[in-house]
Amino acid sequence: MPRSRKVVSLQTRHNTKAETEARRREETMVALPSDQLVSPPSYLKGKEARREWRRVVPLLEQIGVFGNLDKSNLAAYCYNYGEWVELIRKRSALSITEPEDFKILQAIDKQIKVHEDQFRRFGSACGMDPSGRLKAAAKQTQTEQETIEARFGAI
Numbered sequence: 001m002p003r004s005r006k007v008v009s010l011q012t013r014h015n016t017k018a019e020t021e022a023r024r025r026e027e028t029m030v031a032l033p034s035d036q037l038v039s040p041p042s043y044l045k046g047k048e049a050r051r052e053w054r055r056v057v058p059l060l061e062q063i064g065v066f067g068n069l070d071k072s073n074l075a076a077y078c079y080n081y082g083e084w085v086e087l088i089r090k091r092s093a094l095s096i097t098e099p100e101d102f103k104i105l106q107a108i109d110k111q112i113k114v115h116e117d118q119f120r121r122f123g124s125a126c127g128m129d130p131s132g133r134l135k136a137a138a139k140q141t142q143t144e145q146e147t148i149e150a151r152f153g154a155i
Contacts, residue, residue: 034061036068044075049082056128063127073125080119087112 015023040053053074060066060074091108094101123129 034067036071037061037066037074040078041071041075044078046079046082046086048085049078052078052081060126060128066127070126073122077119077122077126077128080115080122084112084115084119087115 034057037057040050044050044053056074056078060070087108091105091112094105094108096102096105120129
């Protein structure tokens, strides 16, 4: 199985100018619109999940590597984030007085961990982790440098 392709700005291989230009054209061809991400999907339930959707989408659009195909990953991220917040609230409201309460506490802690792992995984898939943002920044920096060179020539 072949390795996944890297964005041109992240490649360490020394491509020819023609190869680099062809890859850049390919990258612009797969840029996606994000018009379906304006509001949370109807199937996304929960106040916290919908609030997180509204908070995150504008931030992801600023990065510029996010589009309609990422909708399901974002919905899964928001769902798991919302469930995680609700479980944290439930856990903090729990008063432990009986030994059976510890079993409930352990079950809640286990679910918290599951949802936390899930929303981090889906968030990473959407570029919400530092490495994803740095990759996007490297791409934007490369584009800015090319614009400057095209306007003023190589300095």
